[in-house]
Amino acid sequence: MLFKGVPWITQRLHAFADRVPSQCAVCRNWPARRVCDGCSARFARPAARCQRCALRVPEGVAVCGACLREPPLFDACLAAVDYGYPWAAALAQFKFQGDPGWAGTLATLMRSAPWVEPALDAADRVLPVPLSMERLRERGYNQAALLARHLAGAKADTQSLLRLHATEAQSSLPRAQRLRNLRHAFALEPARATALRGQRLVLVDDVMTTGATLHAATQALREAGAGHVTALVFARTPINE
Numbered sequence: 001m002l003f004k005g006v007p008w009i010t011q012r013l014h015a016f017a018d019r020v021p022s023q024c025a026v027c028r029n030w031p032a033r034r035v036c037d038g039c040s041a042r043f044a045r046p047a048a049r050c051q052r053c054a055l056r057v058p059e060g061v062a063v064c065g066a067c068l069r070e071p072p073l074f075d076a077c078l079a080a081v082d083y084g085y086p087w088a089a090a091l092a093q094f095k096f097q098g099d100p101g102w103a104g105t106l107a108t109l110m111r112s113a114p115w116v117e118p119a120l121d122a123a124d125r126v127l128p129v130p131l132s133m134e135r136l137r138e139r140g141y142n143q144a145a146l147l148a149r150h151l152a153g154a155k156a157d158t159q160s161l162l163r164l165h166a167t168e169a170q171s172s173l174p175r176a177q178r179l180r181n182l183r184h185a186f187a188l189e190p191a192r193a194t195a196l197r198g199q200r201l202v203l204v205d206d207v208m209t210t211g212a213t214l215h216a217a218t219q220a221l222r223e224a225g226a227g228h229v230t231a232l233v234f235a236r237t238p239i240n241e
Contacts, residue, residue: 022034044081082236083236124200125160151204160192182213
């Protein structure tokens, strides 16, 4: 769906540009896709990650100490890359500079990450983290919904999980404050809630920092009776950032 926040012709042009050879956004080599194979191999290299929160862990470690002490509400968390160079700039273009054409490239990299394909195959539905109506009008599209559609096709469900209100910018806030901001921010569409009972769900977002947004969204899904929730993000912010 195209929204007023970004002119429809701009969205169409970005989507078309993502399908034809162009200059690599990272190394500037020509011709290439948005991110060439060499840069994908260099900057999206698979890494050992905690199965519960997707932070990097030493090889052979399945779950980090923090998740052993206090497991998150979601059952698993998968990430393609660490948040940092060159992906921070790509995500800024995708989210804030009106370039939805990044969705296909980022989704492809997500699918290539360990355990993502099995999680998508096993899922009954793939739900994006929703935006508030105010943020959706401002941005013109929900970047998580675009990722979900590229990742899951007909399994993508953009209608069941709702965001009830906007929250203040979260990026500079500690996790406790983020959780307070997001309290009661998400709910299930009443007519669709019962259909999620007992289902395996994948919850998609672009970036996970403290996990507060995914925690709040998962809480709404748990209250609706979801059987299993896997969080799936493109980028995971390292714990020291």
